[in-house]
Structures are given as C-alpha cells and as structure tokens.
Amino acid sequence: MSPHFPALFPALAEAQADPDGPGAQRPALRFGDRSLTYGELAATASPLAARVAEAGRIAVWATPTLETAVAVVATLLAGVPAVPLNPKSGESELGHIVSDSAPTLVLAAPGTQLPPALAALERVDINVPGTGAASPATGAPATVGPSGLTPETPALVVYTSGTTGPPKGAVIPRRAVATTLDALADAWQWTGDDVLVHGLPLFHVHGLILGILGPLRRGGSVRHLGRFETAGVTRELSEGATMLFGVPTMYHRIAETLPDDPALAKALARARLLVSGSAALPVHDHERIAEATGRRVIERYGMTETLMNTSVRADGEPRAGTVGVPLPGVELRMTEEDGTTAVEAYDGETVGEIQVRGPNLFTEYLNRPEATAAAFTEDGWFRTGDMAVRDPDGYVRIVGRKATDLIKSGGYKIGAGEIENALLEHPGVREAAVTGEPDADLGERIVAWIVPADPQSPPSVDELADHVARRLAPHKRPRVVHHIDALPRNDMGKIMKRALTHD
Structure with missing residues (x-):
C-alpha cells in the first residue's frame, strides 16, 4: 500500500x-433548500x-x-x-x-x-x-x-x-470506510450518477457513513430530508433521486401509507434501489411494498464495529427476510455456542452465531483493550453476537441477537425473528416482539409482546399460537402473550427488548 x-x-x-x-x-449535498x-x-x-x-x-x-x-x-x-x-x-x-x-x-x-x-x-x-x-x-x-x-x-x-x-x-x-463503501458500490452497482435520499440521523454508521460519505465517495449526491416524511420521499424520488435508504420503522410507515397514496407508490416504483438496514424488515412490510410498487426492498447487514458485512445484491434475488450474501472482501462463518465449532449446514434451519473477518472491521474499542480482545477469537474473527441461518444458496437470514433473541425451548434453538415475522402476518397484530422466559419444563417458553391492530379486540394466545404453529412449527408457538400499547424503541427504531417487562 x-x-x-x-x-x-x-x-x-x-x-x-x-x-x-x-x-x-456537480451537486454534492442537499438538506432542504440548502445545498x-x-x-x-x-x-x-x-x-x-x-x-x-x-x-x-x-x-x-x-x-x-x-x-x-x-x-x-x-x-x-x-x-x-x-x-x-x-x-x-x-x-x-x-x-x-x-x-x-x-x-x-x-x-x-x-x-x-x-x-x-x-x-x-x-x-x-x-x-x-x-x-x-x-x-x-x-x-x-x-x-x-x-x-x-x-x-x-x-x-x-x-x-x-x-x-x-x-x-x-x-x-x-x-x-x-473505503473498503465498505467500495464493496457496496459493487453490490449495489452504485455510481456517481446515483442520487440518494434519506432521513436518517447522522451520529451512526447507517446515516453518516453510508448515507453521507457513500455518495461523496462515488461522486454522486445525497438529499437529506432533515426528518423522515413520506411526502419528502415522494418529492425526492419524483425529482430524480434514484436510491432510498431507510430503517424498518420508516418502511413500515411507507407500507401503511401506500394504500391511500398513489403518488408515493409511483415515486417508489421509479427508484433504482430501496435499501433497508439497522434491523430486520418484517416480511409483511416487504410484501405490502412490493405489491403496491412493483419494487422490492433489499436488506443489508452490518454493525458499528464491522460496518457492512452482507447485502442482497442489485443483480441478485431480492428475497424478503434475508440480508443476502457476504460483501466482496468479507469472510463470514457461523459457529456453535462455544464460539469455535463451525456450523456447516446450509439448510435454512440450523442456527449459529455470525463471525466475520475482513478489511471492514474496526481497529479497537477506545481505552478498552480487554473488551477488544474479548470481541475477537484467537484466529482473528469478530464475534458479532448475531444469530442466523443460511439458505442452501448461501443467503443469510438473521434470527436475532445471541443475548436476547436466541430462545432454547424443549431442546430446540429458536430465533425470535422468524416468530415475529409470522406474528406480523396475523391481521390482528400491528407490531410484535418475541422474548424467552424461564420455564421449568421447557427450559424457556416463548413470549409474544403484541401491539394489537384493534386494542378493543386483541388476538388471544390460542389464536396466535395456532397461527405460528401452522406457519413455522408447533415448538415455535408462543406460550404467553402480552398486549401492550407500543414497543420500546431506540433512535434507530430498534426494539429494546430489555425494556419489555410485565408486572
């Protein structure tokens, strides 16, 4: 070098x-009427x-x-x-x-x-x-x-x-920064002709590195909405923007708005690429957007310490519920709970922890040498703490975090994410989160936290259990259901499961 x-x-x-x-x-940056x-x-x-x-x-x-x-x-x-x-x-x-x-x-x-x-x-x-x-x-x-x-x-x-x-x-x-943005350029066919629109915060990787530095590295431009509004998305995509970055809460709002907003549907249909990240986009929202616009949202997977690891490619199959394949230069493996035994199965069912290695990784945790050392295996792989399965063609599907989303019930290792997707397909469910809690017989039982579509007539535990069992498997059905007004979320829209408690 x-x-x-x-x-x-x-x-x-x-x-x-x-x-x-x-x-x-050439235009570089635009925020509202300032550029x-x-x-x-x-x-x-x-x-x-x-x-x-x-x-x-x-x-x-x-x-x-x-x-x-x-x-x-x-x-x-x-x-x-x-x-x-x-x-x-x-x-x-x-x-x-x-x-x-x-x-x-x-x-x-x-x-x-x-x-x-x-x-x-x-x-x-x-x-x-x-x-x-x-x-x-x-x-x-x-x-x-x-x-x-x-x-x-x-x-x-x-x-x-x-x-x-x-x-x-x-x-x-x-x-x-450079290798991640160049790998995304390869995966997304991102060029200087692209105009990106987003309304993400600028204190984290998604909004700042991908959303601001990404267009500048390509020689393209970015139009920031200031704050996310579907009207802003409609305006910018109708006026030449080619790409949209968002998080699941934004795409959920888009999906909710589309039935009554033909201008939004038309604008999204014009986009070259719709990208979601920072958390899993529910399959239900994928399908609603695709049905209304003819465009499929693609997902990518990354985190602060690794920047971006995988993505559905622009020239690949935009399969709902997956984060695609490893980006150029990124090595990805999955391991058992011991952190060393490899999970070799590509069966869409076997859960393992994702570990990654490559030039996209951070250097260290500032002033935390012990935490830095603990984050890596002896042979240099970063322990992401994210649990996933791999489909036969190598597509990765995230099923949750090791600390909060891996549920061990009745001898099975179950990812909360797939149960959440199944629950969201029920017409009586507006939002859903799944956790585990101790159970003397099963080890852990599956608990669903539901924001009902109609608070006056929420779906019962039996109704939701049968719904999940039909779509996934009987052992993945929720045993307990809590009806709540809203799910606790952070600034990025991620559900804060540690805040879910029942008095």
Missing part, C-alpha cells in the same frame, strides 16, 4: 484541484480542515444538517478522527463519551445550544455559506488526502448503543 493513502473522496479532490471545472459544479456543489463543499470544508488539523479527536454535534456533513468531511480531509454525538443523548451518556474520547474541541452549527456536558470543550462553529455563496479557500487549506495518512489512520470513533453497559467507542479506520 502506498504510504499516502488514496483520497476518500476523489470527486472532491478533483473539485479542489480544478474549482472552475465541470466536476466542481453545496463539490466545488462549494471543497471551499467550505478545506478551511475548517486547516483549522482542526492539529486538534486530535474532535466531537461533532451531529444534528441532521448540512453543517454536520461539512464538519465530518472536514475532519476526514484533515486526517483527524471525528466523534459524532447524538443530540438526544442524556447528560450522563454524553459525559461518559466526552470523558472517554477526550476530544479537544466540538464542532457545531452556529446558534446551536450545547448541553453542559460539552461546556469545557472549545467550540468551533461550522460556517456554511448560502447556496452558491461559498468562496474559494484562503490561506493554506488542508489538501484532500494529506501526507502521512495510512489505511489504519482513525477516521471516526462511533459509540455503540450501550445496551449491556456504558457505550464503547469503536475506532473506525479509513481503511474500513
């Missing part, structure tokens, strides 16, 4: 080298990169705004790692992240009120001129891809959700 790691954003480098050239006039071309982005981000080049780690107050995108691009141009901060985090969590990552300053949009946890940090406002008003960089701007960068140079420190303790900072190197 060259001692000078190649630029993460070739189109931005071209615009910086030739600010009057056609490449500089930047590649030339304007280079002229705006380069001075900021020069300002922070010697700053060490830098916190970014990651609101869904043009300023956040510019800030992260600037840190990458400068070769210093950014620490995206979730604006919805509480004081305790923010305090932990700031203490752990020890940033020297915080980047934020002008006028943004920052919480007390950031008060001790030097603040630098991200000044983004109005559309068409960016002036050429002055002084000594940071070049795109400065000398001294290597594939292992940290690009970002992204904090995990902290479901099993304080959030851990995953150090993501430039190598992982």
Whole structure:
C-alpha cells in the first residue's frame, strides 16, 4: 500500500484541484433548500480542515444538517478522527463519551445550544455559506488526502448503543470506510450518477457513513430530508433521486401509507434501489411494498464495529427476510455456542452465531483493550453476537441477537425473528416482539409482546399460537402473550427488548 493513502473522496479532490471545472459544479449535498456543489463543499470544508488539523479527536454535534456533513468531511480531509454525538443523548451518556474520547474541541452549527456536558470543550462553529455563496479557500487549506495518512489512520470513533453497559467507542479506520463503501458500490452497482435520499440521523454508521460519505465517495449526491416524511420521499424520488435508504420503522410507515397514496407508490416504483438496514424488515412490510410498487426492498447487514458485512445484491434475488450474501472482501462463518465449532449446514434451519473477518472491521474499542480482545477469537474473527441461518444458496437470514433473541425451548434453538415475522402476518397484530422466559419444563417458553391492530379486540394466545404453529412449527408457538400499547424503541427504531417487562 502506498504510504499516502488514496483520497476518500476523489470527486472532491478533483473539485479542489480544478474549482472552475465541470466536476466542481456537480451537486454534492442537499438538506432542504440548502445545498453545496463539490466545488462549494471543497471551499467550505478545506478551511475548517486547516483549522482542526492539529486538534486530535474532535466531537461533532451531529444534528441532521448540512453543517454536520461539512464538519465530518472536514475532519476526514484533515486526517483527524471525528466523534459524532447524538443530540438526544442524556447528560450522563454524553459525559461518559466526552470523558472517554477526550476530544479537544466540538464542532457545531452556529446558534446551536450545547448541553453542559460539552461546556469545557472549545467550540468551533461550522460556517456554511448560502447556496452558491461559498468562496474559494484562503490561506493554506488542508489538501484532500494529506501526507502521512495510512489505511489504519482513525477516521471516526462511533459509540455503540450501550445496551449491556456504558457505550464503547469503536475506532473506525479509513481503511474500513473505503473498503465498505467500495464493496457496496459493487453490490449495489452504485455510481456517481446515483442520487440518494434519506432521513436518517447522522451520529451512526447507517446515516453518516453510508448515507453521507457513500455518495461523496462515488461522486454522486445525497438529499437529506432533515426528518423522515413520506411526502419528502415522494418529492425526492419524483425529482430524480434514484436510491432510498431507510430503517424498518420508516418502511413500515411507507407500507401503511401506500394504500391511500398513489403518488408515493409511483415515486417508489421509479427508484433504482430501496435499501433497508439497522434491523430486520418484517416480511409483511416487504410484501405490502412490493405489491403496491412493483419494487422490492433489499436488506443489508452490518454493525458499528464491522460496518457492512452482507447485502442482497442489485443483480441478485431480492428475497424478503434475508440480508443476502457476504460483501466482496468479507469472510463470514457461523459457529456453535462455544464460539469455535463451525456450523456447516446450509439448510435454512440450523442456527449459529455470525463471525466475520475482513478489511471492514474496526481497529479497537477506545481505552478498552480487554473488551477488544474479548470481541475477537484467537484466529482473528469478530464475534458479532448475531444469530442466523443460511439458505442452501448461501443467503443469510438473521434470527436475532445471541443475548436476547436466541430462545432454547424443549431442546430446540429458536430465533425470535422468524416468530415475529409470522406474528406480523396475523391481521390482528400491528407490531410484535418475541422474548424467552424461564420455564421449568421447557427450559424457556416463548413470549409474544403484541401491539394489537384493534386494542378493543386483541388476538388471544390460542389464536396466535395456532397461527405460528401452522406457519413455522408447533415448538415455535408462543406460550404467553402480552398486549401492550407500543414497543420500546431506540433512535434507530430498534426494539429494546430489555425494556419489555410485565408486572
């Protein structure tokens, strides 16, 4: 590998080298009615990169705004790692992240009120001129891809959700960003002609790395909705956008809206690619969207520590309920509970834990050498904690997390995900989650948490048990059903099963 790691954003480098050239006039970022071309982005981000080049780690107050995108691009141009901060985090969590990552300053949009946890940090406002008003960089701007960068140079420190303790900072190197985005370009036939639309938060891998850095690496453009609304999806896909990124809660809202919104159906039908991630998209929503639009949503699978591992390919079969096959360069294996015995079966039934290895992986958990060591096997495979089965053709189907979604009942290992999909096919079920609880006879019994379609007439446990038994197998039927008003979810729409309790 060259001692000078190649630029993460070739189109931005071209615009910086030739600010009057056609490449500089191409649209790069649009948030609402504010936008930047590649030339304007280079002229705006380069001075900021020069300002922070010697700053060490830098916190970014990651609101869904043009300023956040510019800030992260600037840190990458400068070769210093950014620490995206979730604006919805509480004081305790923010305090932990700031203490752990020890940033020297915080980047934020002008006028943004920052919480007390950031008060001790030097603040630098991200000044983004109005559309068409960016002036050429002055002084000594940071070049795109400065000398001294290597594939292992940290690009970002992204904090995990902290479901099993304080959030851990995953150090993501430039190598992982570049290889993941290039592998997705191969899988999705992603080019500079694509225009991506999404409304995802910008403090995590999906919204920031895939949703903002992905288009910029390809030389394409992104239109961010600010906040997700189906009307925004309709507008952008009707006005030239080619790809949509979303999470299951967004696609669920789309599926619910489609019957009464022919304009949305027409807009989705125009899209080249509809991509869902961050959690499993229920098969029921897959089918409703496909029936209304003629387009199938494809899923990919990744996590903070690994970026992306697998995806349904644009030229492959868009099979509902699967996350496709390993991306180029990614090795994937499945193991028994001991973490070492390989699961060789490709039968769509045998459950194993996914382990991955490849250039897409993070470097370490910041300041946590013991946690880093525990996350890997002796031969270098990362333990994802995700449970899956493989179909005969190699397609991977996630059935849940090892800690919360693997249920051992009556001698069987059962993934909660497939039961949830079956429950969602029942007309009386609006939302569903499945957990296990101790049972003296079975070891664990299957428990369903149901948001009924009609709260006045919820489906009974016998009705749901028979429904699941007919679709899957008798041993996978729920033995207990709790009817609730809503499922607890985090900012990404993932169900927080540890919060499901019954008094």
